[in-house]
Amino acid sequence: GQSLEQPSEVTAVEGAIVQINCTYQTSGFYGLSWYQQHDGGAPTFLSYNALDGLEETGRFSSFLSRSDSYGYLLLQELQMKDSASYFCAQQTGNTPLVFGKGTRLSVIA
Amino acid sequence: KAGVTQTPRYLIKTRGQQVTLSCSPISGHRSVSWYQQTPGQGLQFLFEYFSETQRNKGNFPGRFSGRQFSNSRSEMNVSTLELGDSALYLCASSLSRQNSDEQFFGPGTRLTVL
Numbered sequence: 001g002q003s004l005e006q007p008s009e010v011t012a013v014e015g016a017i018v019q020i021n022c023t024y025q026t027s028g029f030y031g032l033s034w035y036q037q038h039d040g041g042a043p044t045f046l047s048y049n050a051l052d053g054l055e056e057t058g059r060f061s062s063f064l065s066r067s068d069s070y071g072y073l074l075l076q077e078l079q080m081k082d083s084a085s086y087f088c089a090q091q092t093g094n095t096p097l098v099f100g101k102g103t104r105l106s107v108i109a
Numbered sequence: 110k111a112g113v114t115q116t117p118r119y120l121i122k123t124r125g126q127q128v129t130l131s132c133s134p135i136s137g138h139r140s141v142s143w144y145q146q147t148p149g150q151g152l153q154f155l156f157e158y159f160s161e162t163q164r165n166k167g168n169f170p171g172r173f174s175g176r177q178f179s180n181s182r183s184e185m186n187v188s189t190l191e192l193g194d195s196a197l198y199l200c201a202s203s204l205s206r207q208n209s210d211e212q213f214f215g216p217g218t219r220l221t222v223l
Contacts, residue, residue: 035214042113042199043152051211087151096142096165097212099151105185 003101004088011106012078020073020103022088031091032071034062037102038084046073046086075105083107111136113202113215121221127188131220134181134202141183142212143175146197155198158183159206187220195222 005023012018024032031050035043047055049064050070061074075082085104089097122128127141134141143155153169158177167202175185181202187194197219 033211042216044214045211046212089152092179096154096157096167098154099144101149101151 004090004098005098006086006103007086008101009104010105011108012075014078014080014097014107014109015055016073016078017076018078018105020086020088021106022073022077022100024069024071024090026066026069028092028095029050029066029069029090030093032062032064033089033091035087035089035099036084037087039091040055049092050091078107080107080109110129112199113213115198115200115215115218117218118216119219119221121192121223123223124192126190127186128190128220129184129186130200130220132183132185132200132202134183134200135213137203138202138213139181140203140206140210141177141181142201142203143183143185144199145169146199146202146217147195152199155185157207160221164206190222192222195220 033048034046036046037043047062049062054063059076064071083106085102087099087102089099115171116131140159142157146152156175157165161177174198177183197217199217200215203210203212
């Protein structure tokens, strides 16, 4: 089946920039989504990339390289409230989203 | 516009019992998906329903079942509960089945099996 690889944990300093990488399987790939989940909360949608390149939404950006089967989420000007788990999810045609196991981001002062 | 609601929020059951979880999608959303989330794991897909029809099913035993009603509300049922079924069960709705459709998640039902 499909599987996505992302680091399990990342720690970064408040105000800094952090990049969370995600590699995916190419079979039937259509697009890559990113979701944020705070402890005890529901996942919330951050971004979606179907084409190569960078999508920017405020402090968050997401990048996709289809030739490398790779994407990343870039968080700038980190704030304490950005401490959460971040999931990449692969869209493959009309099959359901397949999620990675998540990256737990800890923002420290 | 109200978000996705799930009931109950918390549930404690014992092994062998069965449980029914409910999900009300955002008004106008016709696609409902269910996921199981356990510590250290990502979200494991259970089912997807669209227009009262199951469109996709994940790799879970037959003890897990679900359905969708004409108003798009969905229920999932787990029979003969096992300890390993303890998890957060998340429901997500989307407008349609377009690939780029954002999924809106509910707060989840935390099931504990003793």
